[in-house]
Amino acid sequence: MQTVLDHDRIFGALGDATRRDIVRRAIEGEEGVAELTEHYLMSFAAVQKHIAILERAGLVSKHRMGRRKVVRTNLEGLRVARRLLDRYEELWRERVERMNQLINESPKEADR
Amino acid sequence: MQTVLDHDRIFGALGDATRRDIVRRAIEGEEGVAELTEHYLMSFAAVQKHIAILERAGLVSKHRMGRRKVVRTNLEGLRVARRLLDRYEELWRERVERMNQLINESPKEADR
DNA sequence: CATTGATACAACCATAAAGTTGTACAATCT
DNA sequence: AGATTGTACAACTTTATGGTTGTATCAATG
Numbered sequence: 001m002q003t004v005l006d007h008d009r010i011f012g013a014l015g016d017a018t019r020r021d022i023v024r025r026a027i028e029g030e031e032g033v034a035e036l037t038e039h040y041l042m043s044f045a046a047v048q049k050h051i052a053i054l055e056r057a058g059l060v061s062k063h064r065m066g067r068r069k070v071v072r073t074n075l076e077g078l079r080v081a082r083r084l085l086d087r088y089e090e091l092w093r094e095r096v097e098r099m100n101q102l103i104n105e106s107p108k109e110a111d112r
Numbered sequence: 113m114q115t116v117l118d119h120d121r122i123f124g125a126l127g128d129a130t131r132r133d134i135v136r137r138a139i140e141g142e143e144g145v146a147e148l149t150e151h152y153l154m155s156f157a158a159v160q161k162h163i164a165i166l167e168r169a170g171l172v173s174k175h176r177m178g179r180r181k182v183v184r185t186n187l188e189g190l191r192v193a194r195r196l197l198d199r200y201e202e203l204w205r206e207r208v209e210r211m212n213q214l215i216n217e218s219p220k221e222a223d224r
Numbered sequence: 225c226a227t228t229g230a231t232a233c234a235a236c237c238a239t240a241a242a243g244t245t246g247t248a249c250a251a252t253c254t
Numbered sequence: 255a256g257a258t259t260g261t262a263c264a265a266c267t268t269t270a271t272g273g274t275t276g277t278a279t280c281a282a283t284g
Contacts, residue, residue, distance in 0.1 A: 012127030015120055016242090020196075027203045034260055046243055048262075053241095067251050068260055078200050084132075085194040091139045092187055128272090146230060158273055160232070165271095179282055180230055225284105232279070241270070249262070254255105 009057035010081050018042070019050050023073050026060050032068030121169035122193050130154070131162050135185050138172050144180030 013019055018040055025031060025039070037047040051071055054060040059077035062069040125131055130152055137143060137151070149159040163183055166172040171189035174181040 007132060008127055008129055010127075011123050011132075015122075015124030015127050017120055020119060020123075023200065024203065027200060027207055029207075032260070033262095042242090043244065044261085045245080045263085049242075052262095062261095064251090066260095067253095067258095073200070073204070075201070075204055078197055082194060082197040082201070085190055085197070088135065088139060088185070088190050089187070089194070091136065092185070095139055095141075130272095144230070145232095154272085155274065156231085157233085157275080161272075164232095174231095176281090178230095179228095179280085228281105228283080230280085230282100232277100234277085235275090237272105237274075239271085239273100242268085244267075245265090247262100247264085250260085252257100252259075254257085 007080070007084055009053075010059065010077060013053050013057035013059055014081065016050070018047075019054055022047075022050060022054060022071065023059055023078075026071045026073040029063075029070055029072035032065070032070055033062075034068065036071060119192070119196055121165075122171065122189060125165050125169035125171055126193065128162065128165075130159075131166055134159075134162060134166060134183065135171055135190075138183045138185040141175075141182060141184035144177070144182055145174075146180065148183060 014023070021039070022036060025036065033048055033051060034044060036051070037044045040047060051060065051062070055062065057077060058074055058080070060071050060073050062071055064070075126135070133151070134148060137148065145160055145163060146156060148163070149156045152159060163172065163174070167174065169189060170186055170192070172183050172185050174183055176182075
């Protein structure tokens with residue numbers, strides 16, 4: 001297992017509706033692969049592949065519970081994604097601030 | 113132009129390092145397509161395609177500035193992504209809360 | 225108005241992604 | 255042990271993605 005938590009894999013994994021739905025359901029962390037498959041129109045193997053992609057991205061992990069393997073969402077994976085978006089918003093804020101500063105520092109055309 | 117702001121397109125677009133870098137640079141909103149191309153090892157057309165993908169996702173938009181078209185990041189696009197991640201964290205919080213409630217409501221084995 | 229600089233887009237190629245079926249393995253229950 | 259239930263994975267097909275080159279458009283400038 002890899003769970004590298006790089007942005008390519010994380011955002012790539014979240015770019016599919018089925019996978020996002022698995023992440024959502026797996027926050028509860030009660031369903032195995034077969035149970036998750038019930039919710040979708042695809043084969044067991046297809047769902048398994050989606051879970052593998054989420055796993056490699058570090059967004060979920062599997063835990064044996066009796067005969068099945070329960071899929072649980074990994075909060076830290078989601079937070080890695082969120083932190084990048086937060087950083088972008090911070091850059092945005094800084095740019096706005098810099099622009100305001102320029103406006104205040106230099107006198108307006110009309111005032112000269 | 114579409115700018116649909118659906119999660120598939122937004123997360124899909126963010127799942128590529130070049131595109132995330134374009135988003136980052138375009139927060140400043142000063143570079144045209146040709147200028148952006150300078151930063152990468154690919155052709156002008158390739159960068160143009162990446163920008164088109166970001167545009168369709170609603171993450172950036174182009175604005176004519178003289179003879180070139182400046183690429184600017186669209187804050188709302190980033191916020192759509194962030195809100196989904198926030199919702200997941202909220203679901204997580206609710207689950208933890210529910211679990212704590214169960215522990216407090218039912219008496220422990222050892223206390224019986 | 226012809227030229228130049230910047231962008232747009234079509235056509236094509238190679239590789240990766242998303243799905244399928246089939247088979248093998250692992251753990252539980254009689 | 256043998257049957258059953260749940261999971262893993264290989265092999266294959268189809269479609270999407272990321273890159274290329276070449277040609278066309280579009281706005282500013284001499």
